[in-house]
Amino acid sequence: MKTLVIAENEAAARELAAGARAYADEVVYATFADPVTGIADKCLVVEVPEGQAKEAAFDTFAKILADEDPQMVFFEPTRRLKALVGRLAAHNGASVMTDISAIDEESVQTRYFGGIAERTAKSVTPVAFCSAGAGTFKDAEPSGTDVVETVEYVAPAVTLECVERETLPPAEVDLTAADKVVAAGRGFGSEEELEEARTFCKAIGAELGCTRPLTETEDWFPREAYIGISGLMLSPEVYVGIGVSGQMQHMVGVDRAHVAFAINKDAHAPIFDKVDYGLVGAINDVLPKINAKLS
Ligand SMILES: Cc1cc2nc3c(=O)[nH]c(=O)nc-3n(C[C@H](O)[C@H](O)[C@H](O)COP(=O)(O)OP(=O)(O)OC[C@H]3O[C@@H](n4cnc5c(N)ncnc54)[C@H](O)[C@@H]3O)c2cc1C
Structure with a gap:
């Protein structure tokens, strides 16, 4: 099985790649910049042109998905990735399983009703999308190569421009x-x-x-x-x-x-x-x- 990990932050990238490694034969990791190396078989970096919103990289990620053809996509549930990857999943008519707590080759455990119940879910589509919060795979170790490739940006038909940027005070802690x-x-x-x-x-x-x-x-x-x-x-x-x-x-x-x-x-x-x-x-x-x- 091949798993594509899409993450923005280092800790999430490490953890999701480690979780994927536990059951997938091949792990590919895609991110926007400053990739973490040594956690996947291949790392793909999407460089979004200056002035464009990262969410506009949908077509680039859609191409990565088509080229890599994974059976599973793990994504970090940041606000941006929920929007971007959610769109990818919808575009592919794919199974989406959010907030998973465990996975094996057959099925995943997910929480529902706001987290008070758990169920076992199985994808019914060729590619499934799963999000996992911090700590889900904290005992697993990532492994991989330092191979990093830059992916050519595919400009969207309708651009999403970033008209204003406001720097928020940095979060005091992780x-x-x-x-x-x-x-x-x-x-x-x-x-x-x-x-x-x-x-x-x-x-x-x-x-x-x-x-x-x-x-x-x-x-x-x-x-x-x-x-x-x-x-x-x-x-x-x-x-x-x-x-x-x-x-x-x-x-x-x-x-x-x-x-x-x-x-x-x-x-x-x-x-x-x-x-x-x-x-x-x-x-x-x-x-x-x-x-x-x-x-
Ligand atoms: C769709 C949805 C999603 C949500 N997602 C989240 C989420 O992700 N995270 C989240 O936190 N909430 C979320 N909420 C809100 C959640 O339902 C609660 O309203 C919220 O968690 C309550 O916060 P609280 O316990 O600080 O406040 P309150 O419920 O108002 O409780 C305050 C507590 O402080 C105690 N207290 C008061 N004064 C003192 C004092 N002097 N000394 C000691 N104790 C005192 C009171 O007895 C009371 O138990 C969500 C709600 C919805 C509808």
């Missing part, structure tokens, strides 16, 4: 690579209160993420920092939810954590049913005390 993750939720009453969470993270060597309302309603974190079904899917060793209610859309992003803790002032908060250890208390009361003990 949560996908963190062993310990703390998530701040709406239990934090103000942005200033997050300082206690940062102190806590520093003391235990964790990185700080959040629930969706803290990025979309409050704008206290960049969009890349929220955890859950529409954000980051993580597999940390340790997860600590502070002021997090435990809604399924958030918890599915960390339910592969090895050990999970929660701090919440409401003893009946749903998160307490989903973690290994819970502490009932108000953030302003308990977090400074924990930090004082840890310092």
Whole structure:
């Protein structure tokens, strides 16, 4: 079996290529720039002309797909690739299996209903498309050559021009690579209160993420920092939810954590049913005390 891996970021490229290597005879990896070498049998680099949006590289990726003729495509579920690869899959009338958790030569395991259930799925088309979140193949090792080829850009019939670029503040951390993750939720009453969470993270060597309302309603974190079904899917060793209610859309992003803790002032908060250890208390009361003990 031949698998094409499409990824933008190094960690995802490594992990998806490793996952593909575990069952595929041949792994080809396609990306936009700065390829990771040694993880696939061949690496294809798509150079998008200046001023063009990367999403406009659809025809180039369609050509790669036709030339390589893989039976499986693994893609990193970034916003851009969901749009671009989703279009590729639709164009090919192909089976799409999102958020897979395991794969063998016959079938894949995927999560559904927002991650509360798993099912076994089988492709019914010659090529199938699968996305996988961080941590899905974290125990697998990639291997490959340093062969890198630049793919000629195929200009789309209708160009998609990039009319404006805004540089967002860089994400403070790569949560996908963190062993310990703390998530701040709406239990934090103000942005200033997050300082206690940062102190806590520093003391235990964790990185700080959040629930969706803290990025979309409050704008206290960049969009890349929220955890859950529409954000980051993580597999940390340790997860600590502070002021997090435990809604399924958030918890599915960390339910592969090895050990999970929660701090919440409401003893009946749903998160307490989903973690290994819970502490009932108000953030302003308990977090400074924990930090004082840890310092
Ligand atoms: C389609 C869809 C997709 C979604 N995707 C995501 C996603 O990917 N990620 C995500 O996070 N959410 C997602 N959501 C939103 C999700 O459903 C929840 O609304 C969200 O996770 C709740 O965030 P929260 O726990 O921070 O806030 P809340 O639900 O408001 O909970 C706040 C918690 O803090 C506690 N609290 C309050 N004050 C204190 C205090 N002083 N001390 C201690 N505890 C306190 C409260 O008891 C409560 O349990 C999605 C929703 C939809 C509809």
